[in-house]
Amino acid sequence: MRLYPAIDIIGGQCVRLSQGDYQKKTTFSEDPLAVAKKWESLGGEFLHLVDLDGAKTGDMPNFDLIVSIAKELKIPVEIGGGIRNMDAVSQYLENGVQRVILGTAAIRNPEFVKEAVSKYNERIVIGIDAKDGMVAVSGWEEVSAVSALELAKQMEEIGVKTIIYTDIATDGMLKGPNVLAMKEMAEHVSMDVVASGGVSSLADLELLFKTGVEGAIVGKALYTGHMELSDAVVLCRSFK
Numbered sequence: 001m002r003l004y005p006a007i008d009i010i011g012g013q014c015v016r017l018s019q020g021d022y023q024k025k026t027t028f029s030e031d032p033l034a035v036a037k038k039w040e041s042l043g044g045e046f047l048h049l050v051d052l053d054g055a056k057t058g059d060m061p062n063f064d065l066i067v068s069i070a071k072e073l074k075i076p077v078e079i080g081g082g083i084r085n086m087d088a089v090s091q092y093l094e095n096g097v098q099r100v101i102l103g104t105a106a107i108r109n110p111e112f113v114k115e116a117v118s119k120y121n122e123r124i125v126i127g128i129d130a131k132d133g134m135v136a137v138s139g140w141e142e143v144s145a146v147s148a149l150e151l152a153k154q155m156e157e158i159g160v161k162t163i164i165y166t167d168i169a170t171d172g173m174l175k176g177p178n179v180l181a182m183k184e185m186a187e188h189v190s191m192d193v194v195a196s197g198g199v200s201s202l203a204d205l206e207l208l209f210k211t212g213v214e215g216a217i218v219g220k221a222l223y224t225g226h227m228e229l230s231d232a233v234v235l236c237r238s239f240k
Contacts, residue, residue: 001205001208001209001213001214001215001216001236001239002045002046002194002214002215002216002236003043003044003045003046003205003215003216003218003229003232003233003236004044004045004046004047004048004078004194004215004216004217004218005039005042005044005047005048005217005218005219005222005229006047006048006049006050006196006217006218006219006222007032007035007036007039007047007048007049007050007069007219008049008050008052008219009032009049009050009051009052009053009062009065009066009081010022010025010052010053011053012030012032012062012065013027013029013030013032014027014028014029014030014031014032014035015027015028015052016028016219016220016223017052022052022056026223028223032065032069033065033068033069033072036049036069036072036073036077037072037073039222039229040073040074040075042228042229042230042233043229043230043233043234044075044229044233045075045233046075046076046077046078046098046215047069047073047075047076047077047078048078048080048164048217048219049066049069049077049078049079049080050079050080050081050101051066051079051080051081051082052081053081053082054081054082054083055080055081055082055103055104056082057082058082058084058104059082060082060083060088060091063091063092066079066092066097067092067095067096067097070095070096070097070098071095071096076098076099077096077097077098077099078097078098078099078100078101078125079092079097079099079100079101080100080101080102080103080125080127080164081101081103083100083101083102083105084102084104084105084108084109084112085112086112086115086116086119088100089102089116089120089124093120093123098123099122099123099124099125099162100116100120100123100124100125101125101126101127101164102116102124102125102126102127103126103127103128103129103137104137106126106127106128106151106154106155107135107137107144107146107151108137110154110158113126113155113158113160114158114159117158117159117160118159121159121161122161122162124160125160125162125163125164125194126151126152126155126160126162126163126164127163127164127166128148128151128152128155128163128164128165128166129166129168130147130148130165130166130167130168130181131143131168133147133148133149133181134146134147134148135147135148135151136168148165148181148185149184149185149188149189152165152185152188152189152191153188153189155191156189156190156191160191161191161192162191162192162193162194162214163185163189163191163192163193163194164194164196164217165181165182165185165193165194165195165196165213166196166197166217167181167182167196167197167198168197175198175200176198176199176200176201176204176207177195177197177198177199177204177207177208177216178197178198179207179208179211182195182208182211182213183210183211183212185213186211186212186213187212192214192215193212193213193214194213194214194215194216194217195208195211195213195215195216195217196216196217197217199216199217199218199219199221199227200220200221200226200227201221201226201227202227202231202232202235204216205232205235205236206235209236209239216236218232
């Protein structure tokens with residue numbers, strides 16, 4: 001199982017939110033590039049970046065910072081947040097970013113997703129963020145009438161190879177992931193499922209491994225000291 005250390009960005013700073021609430025923000029560093037290099041040095045295999053400003057506004061206010069991180073690191077980088085047209089996709093993928101994550105666009109503009117997958121194949125990842133099993137969009141501020149599993153199956157038909165499945169209720173709460181939701185998703189689609197939300201311990205990673213997910217995103221636990229990235233990397237590499 002692959003581990004994805006996370007960096008969320010607001011105003012050029014490294015932050016974490018609780019349950020996606022922009023009013024519950026904690027700033028952990030004013031230098032996201034330094035944090036990215038730290039996670040790489042401790043064994044991080046794939047850096048997960050989120051432009052929280054972009055997720056809200058639909059543009060790319062932190063583009064230069066994100067590209068500089070992608071170019072400085074040796075490990076691959078993926079970015080999500082506000083990527084809602086082909087120009088944004090191309091700008092990232094042609095400037096050092098390995099994968100882009102489409103979220104709100106998957107619901108509102110499936111034709112755009114088809115075009116992106118047709119051009120960039122597995123470099124297009126779909127982020128499915130769920131609240132009580134239903135998909136949330138626009139930086140989690142709006143809940144749709146589409147279920148997470150329904151959207152995942154639609155994306156699989158389009159040709160998407162990887163989804164990042166986030167349970168909003170557990171995100172940033174350090175109370176453990178929604179293992180049942182992750183297991184259900186992993187069992188019903190043949191795509192790689194990356195679990196996101198609530199990972200707070202090595203035991204949580206063991207539980208997620210048993211669900212069949214391809215990887216797990218770890219954020220707040222790394223910043224608060226609940227988990228050491230180097231220990232988590234060793235554990236995940238031991239899973240057979």
